[in-house]
Amino acid sequence: MIEIRNLSGNLGGFCLKDINLTINDGEYMVLLGPTGAGKTVLIEYLVGMYRQTEGSILVDGEDITPLYTEERNIAYVPQDYALFPNLTVEKNIAYGLEAKGLPQHEIVQIRDEIISSLGIEYIRQRMPLNLSGGEKQRVALGRALATQPSVVLLDEPLSALDENLRATMSKELQALQRKTNATFVHVCHNFEEAASVADRIAIMNNGHLIQVDTLENLKTRPLNEFIVRFLKTQNIFPGVSDGLSIGINEVSLKKPSPFQGNVKIAIRPEHVYLGPPNDGEKENSFAGRIAQVSYKPHLVEYGVDIGMPLIAFHIGREKYRVGDLVTVHIPQEHIILVELESSC
Numbered sequence: 001m002i003e004i005r006n007l008s009g010n011l012g013g014f015c016l017k018d019i020n021l022t023i024n025d026g027e028y029m030v031l032l033g034p035t036g037a038g039k040t041v042l043i044e045y046l047v048g049m050y051r052q053t054e055g056s057i058l059v060d061g062e063d064i065t066p067l068y069t070e071e072r073n074i075a076y077v078p079q080d081y082a083l084f085p086n087l088t089v090e091k092n093i094a095y096g097l098e099a100k101g102l103p104q105h106e107i108v109q110i111r112d113e114i115i116s117s118l119g120i121e122y123i124r125q126r127m128p129l130n131l132s133g134g135e136k137q138r139v140a141l142g143r144a145l146a147t148q149p150s151v152v153l154l155d156e157p158l159s160a161l162d163e164n165l166r167a168t169m170s171k172e173l174q175a176l177q178r179k180t181n182a183t184f185v186h187v188c189h190n191f192e193e194a195a196s197v198a199d200r201i202a203i204m205n206n207g208h209l210i211q212v213d214t215l216e217n218l219k220t221r222p223l224n225e226f227i228v229r230f231l232k233t234q235n236i237f238p239g240v241s242d243g244l245s246i247g248i249n250e251v252s253l254k255k256p257s258p259f260q261g262n263v264k265i266a267i268r269p270e271h272v273y274l275g276p277p278n279d280g281e282k283e284n285s286f287a288g289r290i291a292q293v294s295y296k297p298h299l300v301e302y303g304v305d306i307g308m309p310l311i312a313f314h315i316g317r318e319k320y321r322v323g324d325l326v327t328v329h330i331p332q333e334h335i336i337l338v339e340l341e342s343s344c
């Protein structure tokens with residue numbers, strides 16, 4: 001288990017501010033945030049590259065902040081993989097085992113197991129210069145996992161790969177984490193990538209940790225507008241609440257709220273349901289007209305006007321055309337009340 005307690009650090013122009021984060025044994029945690037948020041800096045603190053101004057980092061209950069990098073038993077795969085250019089693939093993988101002084105027969109056994117489990121036998125004698133991005137990534141992972149670390153830090157491990165390989169490798173990373181049961185901390189700035197591997201996601205911005213939660217909770221209970229926007233929720237509206245309903249333009253949405261007066265709501269496009277016209281029996285059903293249709297992989301995106309403009313996603317083939325009349329249903333439980341004051 002990693003416990004980051006009240007960690008603050010100053011790197012001159014950039015500050016990490018009072019970070020508190022617990023990562024459980026065998027958990028796959030993704031640090032997610034826009035560019036420059038401080039994700040890499042945070043894992044560099046975990047590795048021991050900088051001294052904090054305040055706070056501590058504990059691994060399995062031990063305060064590792066006084067320890068040097070090589071004493072921390074944390075494996076780190078930096079963004080550029082940092083393979084040793086003068087060593088073959090198999091020597092790169094065996095490097096940490098040699099440094100530990102293991103007997104030669106053990107080194108050979110562990111090295112060969114790793115090479116086999118990562119499917120890289122065919123490149124074992126090659127030099128890093130002669131590897132593709134995906135191959136380098138596998139070798140870097142192999143080198144990191146060889147010493148059986150309890151914590152593995154991965155900085156943008158998939159960013160150098162093309163889209164297809166990224167999808168394959170994200171599945172492989174997750175499978176590898178489950179197999180080794182190591183605690184993985186994976187840095188990325190892409191929400192879809194985070195969603196594909198993470199048990200929990202820690203969202204950072206401007207040196208702060210904003211929210212740490214499961215994907216489902218981040219979507220349904222975002223802490224503030226920054227999270228809502230970062231998770232690409234497109235339907236965000238200011239409105240006025242009377243405690244039971246929220247008025248937006250001429251539309252009144254049933255949604256109890258602890259606040260009265262000005263509020264802000266968000267509705268994820270997959271929670272805007274479209275049906276045939278005059279099908280308005282259910283609560284929060286409105287007559288609408290399709291204003292725009294566009295296509296995304298595996299779904300159709302509709303712009304629909306109900307007196308306020310909404311985006312709706314529909315999985316499958318196109319069902320409506322521009323100008324079609326529809327009924328729009330927005331279940332109360334999918335209307336998210338967003339904090340007005342953003343802390344970012």
Ligand SMILES: Nc1ncnc2c1ncn2[C@@H]1O[C@H](COP(=O)(O)OP(=O)(O)OP(=O)(O)O)[C@@H](O)[C@H]1O
Pocket residue numbers: 011012013014033034035036037038039040041042188189
């Ligand atoms: N050693 C350093 N000294 C001073 N400033 C630094 C140092 N390392 C990083 N920074 C600054 O800290 C900020 C956060 O950088 P960081 O690399 O952690 O961002 P990030 O969230 O990982 O972004 P990206 O997704 O672009 O990699 C940036 O403004 C960067 O310029």
